[in-house]
Amino acid sequence: xxxxxxxxxLSTAPVVTCMKTLMMVFNFIFxxxxxxxxxxxxxTKVDLYxxxxxxxxxxxEAPYVLIGVGAVIVLIGSLGCCCTxxxxxxxxxxxAGFLFIIFIVELSAGIAxxxxxxxxxxxxxxxxxxxxxxxxxxxQEEKSVPESCCRVSVRECHHIGLSGGNxxxxxxxxxxxxxFVVNFINGNMGPIGGVALGISFFQ
Numbered sequence: 001x002x003x004x005x006x007x008x009x010l011s012t013a014p015v016v017t018c019m020k021t022l023m024m025v026f027n028f029i030f031x032x033x034x035x036x037x038x039x040x041x042x043x044t045k046v047d048l049y050x051x052x053x054x055x056x057x058x059x060x061e062a063p064y065v066l067i068g069v070g071a072v073i074v075l076i077g078s079l080g081c082c083c084t085x086x087x088x089x090x091x092x093x094x095x096a097g098f099l100f101i102i103f104i105v106e107l108s109a110g111i112a113x114x115x116x117x118x119x120x121x122x123x124x125x126x127x128x129x130x131x132x133x134x135x136x137x138x139x140q141e142e143k144s145v146p147e148s149c150c151r152v153s154v155r156e157c158h159h160i161g162l163s164g165g166n167x168x169x170x171x172x173x174x175x176x177x178x179x180f181v182v183n184f185i186n187g188n189m190g191p192i193g194g195v196a197l198g199i200s201f202f203q
Contacts, residue, residue, distance in 0.1 A: 023084040031077030038070025122177035123149035130176070149173055 045063035123145055124130030131145045149172045 020084055024081060027077050027080035027084060031074060034070050034073025034077055037066055038074060041066025041070055121173045122175050122180040123173045124176050125178050126176040128172055128174050145172055
């Protein structure tokens with residue numbers, strides 16, 4: 001009986017060592033990712049903002065978001081490394097559970113994005129005319145837009161010529177996606193922030 005326990009311990013030790021090594025590598029990569037995001041946020045705030053402000057799509061809150069996310073990732077990565085080094089089985093099982101939760105949350109977020117993509121009622125960046133100077137539109141006989149710009153009730157509206165500002169413009173979404181997405185984020189900042197903090201906490 002004693003010999004069996006010794007053999008079991010010897011066979012388990014390499015597995016535990018391998019798992020701890022993989023966990024350390026994962027946490028180190030996670031920690032480095034946080035450092036990179038944090039550095040980009042600081043760099044954007046200190047130096048790049050003077051150039052980015054010239055862009056119409058620049059958001060002044062972006063550097064602060066990057067700094068916050070980077071700091072949280074660095075903190076959690078450091079805690080993960082400490083837990084792995086100590087090697088407590090309870091902490092390791094808890095960390096594995098967190099990884100599983102992260103997988104479920106990110107999978108759910110991906111599915112939600114695929115579902116919500118069909119509800120985007122926008123076209124182009126600023127408006128639908130952004131498509132007119134693209135290779136897609138130039139390949140058509142007349143100025144046109146892709147199917148994603150068509151209203152649900154209209155079939156193949158992207159084949160209808162839009163030059164001259166005729167009535168067919170009513171068949172497509174004319175609002176730009178940049179303004180639409182910004183308004184959506186501003187109107188749902190609470191849920192989005194809660195999900196982001198939840199993911200960051202579990203990571």
